[in-house]
Amino acid sequence: MKIAILGMGAVGRGLLEMADQKDLGLVVTGIADSKSALMDKDGIHIDEVLEAKRVHGFCGDKSLSAVDIVNHADYDVLVEVTPTNATTGEPALTFIRSALERGKHVVTSNKGPIARKYSLLQSLAEKHGVSIRFEATVCGAIPVMHTLTQGLAGNRVLAVFGVLNGTSNYILTRMEAEGLTYEQALLEAREMGYAEADPTYDVKGIDAAIKLVILSNTIWGLDTVLEDVEITGIDCLTTDALRLADDQNCTIRLIAQSIPSRGVLRVSPRILPKAHPLVVEGTLNAVTIETDMAGEITMIGKGAGSVETASAIIGDLMFIRDHYAGCH
Amino acid sequence: MKIAILGMGAVGRGLLEMADQKDLGLVVTGIADSKSALMDKDGIHIDEVLEAKRVHGFCGDKSLSAVDIVNHADYDVLVEVTPTNATTGEPALTFIRSALERGKHVVTSNKGPIARKYSLLQSLAEKHGVSIRFEATVCGAIPVMHTLTQGLAGNRVLAVFGVLNGTSNYILTRMEAEGLTYEQALLEAREMGYAEADPTYDVKGIDAAIKLVILSNTIWGLDTVLEDVEITGIDCLTTDALRLADDQNCTIRLIAQSIPSRGVLRVSPRILPKAHPLVVEGTLNAVTIETDMAGEITMIGKGAGSVETASAIIGDLMFIRDHYAGCH
Numbered sequence: 001m002k003i004a005i006l007g008m009g010a011v012g013r014g015l016l017e018m019a020d021q022k023d024l025g026l027v028v029t030g031i032a033d034s035k036s037a038l039m040d041k042d043g044i045h046i047d048e049v050l051e052a053k054r055v056h057g058f059c060g061d062k063s064l065s066a067v068d069i070v071n072h073a074d075y076d077v078l079v080e081v082t083p084t085n086a087t088t089g090e091p092a093l094t095f096i097r098s099a100l101e102r103g104k105h106v107v108t109s110n111k112g113p114i115a116r117k118y119s120l121l122q123s124l125a126e127k128h129g130v131s132i133r134f135e136a137t138v139c140g141a142i143p144v145m146h147t148l149t150q151g152l153a154g155n156r157v158l159a160v161f162g163v164l165n166g167t168s169n170y171i172l173t174r175m176e177a178e179g180l181t182y183e184q185a186l187l188e189a190r191e192m193g194y195a196e197a198d199p200t201y202d203v204k205g206i207d208a209a210i211k212l213v214i215l216s217n218t219i220w221g222l223d224t225v226l227e228d229v230e231i232t233g234i235d236c237l238t239t240d241a242l243r244l245a246d247d248q249n250c251t252i253r254l255i256a257q258s259i260p261s262r263g264v265l266r267v268s269p270r271i272l273p274k275a276h277p278l279v280v281e282g283t284l285n286a287v288t289i290e291t292d293m294a295g296e297i298t299m300i301g302k303g304a305g306s307v308e309t310a311s312a313i314i315g316d317l318m319f320i321r322d323h324y325a326g327c328h
Numbered sequence: 329m330k331i332a333i334l335g336m337g338a339v340g341r342g343l344l345e346m347a348d349q350k351d352l353g354l355v356v357t358g359i360a361d362s363k364s365a366l367m368d369k370d371g372i373h374i375d376e377v378l379e380a381k382r383v384h385g386f387c388g389d390k391s392l393s394a395v396d397i398v399n400h401a402d403y404d405v406l407v408e409v410t411p412t413n414a415t416t417g418e419p420a421l422t423f424i425r426s427a428l429e430r431g432k433h434v435v436t437s438n439k440g441p442i443a444r445k446y447s448l449l450q451s452l453a454e455k456h457g458v459s460i461r462f463e464a465t466v467c468g469a470i471p472v473m474h475t476l477t478q479g480l481a482g483n484r485v486l487a488v489f490g491v492l493n494g495t496s497n498y499i500l501t502r503m504e505a506e507g508l509t510y511e512q513a514l515l516e517a518r519e520m521g522y523a524e525a526d527p528t529y530d531v532k533g534i535d536a537a538i539k540l541v542i543l544s545n546t547i548w549g550l551d552t553v554l555e556d557v558e559i560t561g562i563d564c565l566t567t568d569a570l571r572l573a574d575d576q577n578c579t580i581r582l583i584a585q586s587i588p589s590r591g592v593l594r595v596s597p598r599i600l601p602k603a604h605p606l607v608v609e610g611t612l613n614a615v616t617i618e619t620d621m622a623g624e625i626t627m628i629g630k631g632a633g634s635v636e637t638a639s640a641i642i643g644d645l646m647f648i649r650d651h652y653a654g655c656h
Contacts, residue, residue, distance in 0.1 A: 018482075018621060022482065024482055141621070141622035141623055141625065142622075142625060143475055143478075143479030143480060143622075143625070146474075146475070146478060146479035147471055147474070147475060147479060150471075150474060150478060150479070150643075150646075150647065151471030151474035151475060151478070151479060151643060152471060152639070152643060153642070153643050153646035153647065153650075154346075154350065154352055154639065154642035154643060154645070154646050155639055155642075155643075274602070274603070275602070275607075275609055277605075277608065277628050279603075280605065281603055291639070293346060293469070293635050293636065293638060293639035293642070294469035294470075294471075294629060294630070294636055294639040294640075295469055295629060295630045295633075295636055296629065296630075297469065297470060297471070297627065297628070297629040298627070298628040298629065299625065299626070299627050299628075300605045300625070300626040300627075300628070301622060301623060301624065301625040301626065302622070302623045302624075305623075307621050308621065308622055308623055310621060311480070311482065311483055311619070311621035311622040312622075314481070314482035314483075314621070315478075315479060315480060315481050315482060315483075317482070318478075318481035318482050319478065319481065322478075322481075322651075323650075
């Protein structure tokens, strides 16, 4: 199966390394970073590209760009792993639309386009008889989309709850375990590389809300956007609040929840018993799917990381290979 | 899709109810219980069969049996949900073999045949171009098989760990929470309907070991049997042991683990930190899959129950429908 990759950040490089090391039947015929691109219908030498990126900071020909790859490379699946723009979804949104209009499958880790234009992209994919998959946008390595759409097939999903942001969870875990203030824990998260210089998206619950929008739209075919989510972050939480929870053998976690039958679409700090399955430690993610037959299914795993995200992307690629490469 | 169902215990009846209530595209063309059977290539009236079973204790024609359904009914998938015989796998094993030899798909919740003859059944299915699926044999409603084979596709599985027996977990939870002795907690489990009159299979770790064999054989294509598993049950555990664990903020759970690279295939009580994802409460099941790319993925959910088991069976049926009913 021929794939073209847009984006050579940590995720793009992680994916290339896995495609090189594992015998997955993937041939990379196009690659683009922000400065350059290259294509070869017979397959690009992955080790050479990774070396070029490491040495020169760009991967290919500076007269080519991502647009050229999308429109002219010979591929079956476009793997779109450029940085997220949560406001417009661009330029990823245009790349994805162009690929779908060429009748190419798309796999993306990019939350922007999916949170902004899910139903449009989905109908575009259907019109052209291809698939758009985005397991990597929510809960990193946890195959939650796959479980919702395949593993729990036949179930009606009633609600979804989750710890969808690892940075916030790390901060809460450290405040709880060491009695740190929010500011101290945030500083530590930054030092560990878990929080960015501007942690707004994470600590104010926006990242979790974007993922909740993606989950809700996928599960229930809704067309909600970020502005529909009622959001409270963790940045006003005090050590006292955590201590009070602890007195009752409880703790506080930033929980995203969507219950359409009750009109609930919310991200907020919640007090939970310590034994609750969603009370996970450190940067872990967790999601509970409430269904009519299977009851509550909880999945826990790493929410970020280049190889972990590559795992989700590869799961999507294998799905497309198995479903479209001919009947079984 | 036409299905024939063998077995009208709680699982068979739960499945029939779901097939009746939900629009899943399932037509039931054959049913057998231990005393009778019936078949109709145009579809059996499910409500009438359930009513007959409730009133008379059997579902159909006493001159027909499961063998007739397997060999003569008109179906695409045989759903085999008769009681488990862990020693021989019979009579389910013969039913399943016959169906596969007729070129019919098989979905089963029966641990016996899969734990005894997985590789034989798998090669028989391959030979006849059909599928044998058994999500319901391990961890009830949790779609663990699906996650292993599809959701985490492309990953190498390094190890699997799990709380695979709800009865033992209930007993340990109660010993921990209330300081009950093993005998007291077992009595309570019996009163709640969580333990059978003879609890040997559950408390001595045999049920968990059978599920571990199924998991290991599926993941790694091994051909292990129950006798290969090193088993220690929970029936010798004292309240003191749990109290000692509690002093270190730990607890004890019956953990099944398979790590082929280290030759580990074991069921035994293990001391775990209370915050560990496998420390689940009551009759819940939990399983951790350790992989090369996704890291550790833990899934938690109900390990038993008629509708929960029906959920797993329906997930398998939907998989077969999507994979064999023609290309997308």
